[in-house]
Amino acid sequence: MAIQTQSSRASGPARVGLAAGDPEIASLLSRDRERHNHTLNFIASENYASPGRARGARLAPQRQVRARATRVRYYQGVGLVDDVETLAIERAKQLFGAEHANVQPHSGSTANQAAYYALLSLGDTVLGMDLSHGGHLTHGSPASFSGQQFTFVSYHLKADDETIDYDEVARLAREHRPKMIVAGASAYSRIIDWAAFRRIADEVGAYFLADMAHIAGLVAAGVHPSPVPHADVVTTTTHKSLRGPRGGLILCRAAHAKAIDRAVFPMLQGGPILGAVAARAVCFREAMQPEFVVYAQQIVDNARALANGLIAGGLQVVAGGTDNHLLVVKLLDRAYTGATLANALERAGIITSKSTVPGETRSPRQTSGVRFGTPAVTTRGVTAAQLGRVAELIVEVAEDPDDEARLGRINGKIREIAAELEQI
Ligand SMILES: Cc1ncc(COP(=O)(O)O)c(C=O)c1O
Structure with a gap:
């Protein structure tokens, strides 16, 4: 029988700094940081998270698998991290005035995918903004799951002032009777009239999905009107103007809560990334401050x-x-x-x-x-x-x-x- 000695006993990962533990990665990250400091970053979808948010992400247990919906236990030992997630959910609801929030989507694309799977059947018709006019890949590009699994019809900007052509949106909605209309963009510089999209969706009996991935920080601060009172579902990333950790968030009306939660888990994802959920909670609190x-x-x-x-x-x-x-x-x-x-x-x-x-x-x-x-x-x-x-x-x-x-x-x-x- 082998007796385990102190020196042969298996131990956890050594607690050494990155520079000593993995100098190659440490050097690449440090050079990239230097690059950021001597250049000006105008990537519209990027931001720098505060130390508080970064710390939140690091402190949360990365090891817990916890494939589950909040408070539905598949694993034991998750009580306190459930509290972290509940706090993140409550803060997201408070920040945006939403009836329900799911803070688990790993990204904005996953959030959109979950919203489609929750409300649509494969092949359904959806109306979204044309990619070259500012829409996102997940709004129906043939290169994305969205364009391959659903029948997207695209609306455009007006030729004269290059703002959203709401008349075209209404005309296409009447013609194609979509099951969902998607508003929100990756490259649109004007205010989006969410109420106009709601009116058109109501006229044709479509769901209205607002993707505020880029402007969530402006919405949280009241600098851009909020889609939350108008949309059935609002998706967003948390790492752009909202200045949180990289990730996704879904807000929705209470009537869609179950369908949204099921589409995130178990339909699309396994366990949430707890560090990111904790950092999202910190981000939502920061976004409530003056x-x-x-x-x-x-x-x-x-x-x-x-x-x-x-x-x-x-x-x-x-x-x-x-x-x-x-x-x-x-x-x-x-x-x-x-x-x-x-x-x-x-x-x-x-x-x-x-x-x-x-x-x-x-x-x-x-x-x-x-x-x-x-x-x-x-x-x-x-x-x-x-x-x-x-x-x-x-x-x-x-x-x-x-x-x-x-x-x-x-x-x-x-x-x-x-x-x-x-x-x-
Ligand atoms: C409008 C919009 N929706 C969704 C996404 C997808 O976000 P992610 O890169 O987190 O998947 C983006 C990304 O830039 C976006 O601009």
């Missing part, structure tokens, strides 16, 4: 300042400006593509994403647009005045994206502005 309203308003003020500067410099902006956290520069009149400009901007230290635009003539890999968002730089404390200077530098890059000497000079100026901001 400082968060100031932050959300500053996001919008900053996006307007950037849009105004770019327009003054001769660049075209989709819909002529912004009411929220993002704007899309339109390059249909230029000889170069969105990909070319986004790459040149990156060499100058300005981090953006290429984006398709209404009237798109180029492939999704090239595109004719570049999207800019202000949540992340606003977290670092950027001001509208600083963004006025940045807009001038963006205009200079757009004048000749191939001029490497110019990009190098602008990179120096961006580093100076980045050094004035909070370091992450």
Whole structure:
């Protein structure tokens, strides 16, 4: 019989810092952090979580599997983490004035998938915004499960002012009688009229799903109208303007609560990621504080300042400006593509994403647009005045994206502005 000695006994993972435990990953993460600090991050879907939220994610037990719906036990020993999840649910309901919340979806895409599975049958007709006009992949792209499992019909922006064509939405709804209408976008810069979508959905007997993934922080702060009073189901991510951990959230009317919960678990997911649920609870509490309203308003003020500067410099902006956290520069009149400009901007230290635009003539890999968002730089404390200077530098890059000497000079100026901001 083998006797286990102190030295041979199995022990848990050694508690060493990342730098000592895995220097390769530690070095890559530290270099990426450095990159963030000397550049300006205008990715509209990104943000920096507060230390409180990051700590919440780390402290929650990562080891607990707990495949379950809240308070329906498949595993013993989960009482306190049930309390964490219950608190997250109650705070989400309070923050957004919702009847029911599910805080378990791992991402915004999963949240949308759960909403479709809860309310639709495979093959049902759904009305969603066209991808090149600002919609999301999960709103019916043929490359996504949504376009493959459901029959999506797309609505568009109006040709004149590039705002949502509510008349077209109504016409398509009458013609196709969808089971669901989806509103919300990844690249739409104006206020969304949720009540108009509700009226159209009611007229044709459709469910109304609002995907506020991008603007949840603005909604929480009252800077953008809330879809919650109007929609049957509201989905969102928690990591964009809401400034929480990466993840998803579903809010819905009480009548849909059971169907939504079952679609998340056991239909789509197993155990929730408890660290992320705890961090979501911290995020919802932070978003209830008066400082968060100031932050959300500053996001919008900053996006307007950037849009105004770019327009003054001769660049075209989709819909002529912004009411929220993002704007899309339109390059249909230029000889170069969105990909070319986004790459040149990156060499100058300005981090953006290429984006398709209404009237798109180029492939999704090239595109004719570049999207800019202000949540992340606003977290670092950027001001509208600083963004006025940045807009001038963006205009200079757009004048000749191939001029490497110019990009190098602008990179120096961006580093100076980045050094004035909070370091992450
Ligand atoms: C409108 C919208 N919905 C859903 C998602 C999906 O979020 P995730 O990347 O967490 O799956 C996004 C992501 O950017 C989005 O913009």
